[in-house]
Amino acid sequence: MTSPTIGVFALQGDVREHLRALTTLGVDAIGVRRPEELERCHGLIIPGGESTTMFKLARAFDLFEPLQKRIAGGMPTFGTCAGMIMLADRIVDGTSDQETLGGLDITVRRNAFGRQVDSFEGDLAFEGLDGPVHAVFIRAPWVEQVGAEVEVLARVASGPAAGRIVAVRQGSLMATSFHPEVGSDTRIHQAFVDLVSTGDTVVVGKER
Numbered sequence: 657m658t659s660p661t662i663g664v665f666a667l668q669g670d671v672r673e674h675l676r677a678l679t680t681l682g683v684d685a686i687g688v689r690r691p692e693e694l695e696r697c698h699g700l701i702i703p704g705g706e707s708t709t710m711f712k713l714a715r716a717f718d719l720f721e722p723l724q725k726r727i728a729g730g731m732p733t734f735g736t737c738a739g740m741i742m743l744a745d746r747i748v749d750g751t752s753d754q755e756t757l758g759g760l761d762i763t764v765r766r767n768a769f770g771r772q773v774d775s776f777e778g779d780l781a782f783e784g785l786d787g788p789v790h791a792v793f794i795r796a797p798w799v800e801q802v803g804a805e806v807e808v809l810a811r812v813a814s815g816p817a818a819g820r821i822v823a824v825r826q827g828s829l830m831a832t833s834f835h836p837e838v839g840s841d842t843r844i845h846q847a848f849v850d851l852v853s854t855g856d857t858v859v860v861g862k863e864r
């Protein structure tokens with residue numbers, strides 16, 4: 657596939673930043689609000705935002721089942737922050753029984769780093785990429801537990817959350833706790849575009 661169309665789930669969240677990153681990479685990028693738009697996509701990004709609102713809107717706009725079907729059918733999908741929560745098979749946050757689209761065999765903790773005030777930035781190593789990534793965390797989840805098929809791509813490097821898993825891949829699904837669409841570093845988007853284009857991405861290590 658030479659020129660894939662990649663959609664960005666566009667009912668809520670930081671859609672524009674992802675569209676801009678994809679366009680910078682020369683990808684045909686479209687916002688997805690309706691099932692017909694999803695049908696045109698070879699891959700999908702689910703952005704950061706507010707995951708409970710995203711679930712409600714996906715239901716209200718009849719996108720929930722089509723999304724679940726495409727993801728289960730192997731469409732490459734990349735979730736960032738709230739998008740990671742959408743893709744997780746299991747969520748813990750102490751309060752809700754929030755449903756998920758699922759697909760990634762991970763357990764995520766919502767707002768794991770704390771509430772609003774605990775948004776932070778930091779550099780971290782990302783499997784397969786040359787040099788560190790500057791990661792921006794905004795009321796972010798972290799991954800508490802991963803299944804046997806899940807590759808860990810990044811962990812927090814230092815501070816109280818050091819060692820926490822913040823990026824994963826399982827087959828055609830990728831997710832980061834942080835926001836790679838913020839700023840001008842498009843390497844993580846490029847890795848996802850490669851995954852969509854070739855069915856595989858940069859060589860990643862396997863860790864549990």
Ligand SMILES: NC(=O)CC[C@H](N)C(=O)O
Binds near residue numbers: 703705737738739741
């Ligand atoms: N920046 C984000 O996407 C925050 C995610 C949000 N805290 C949620 O639980 O859905």
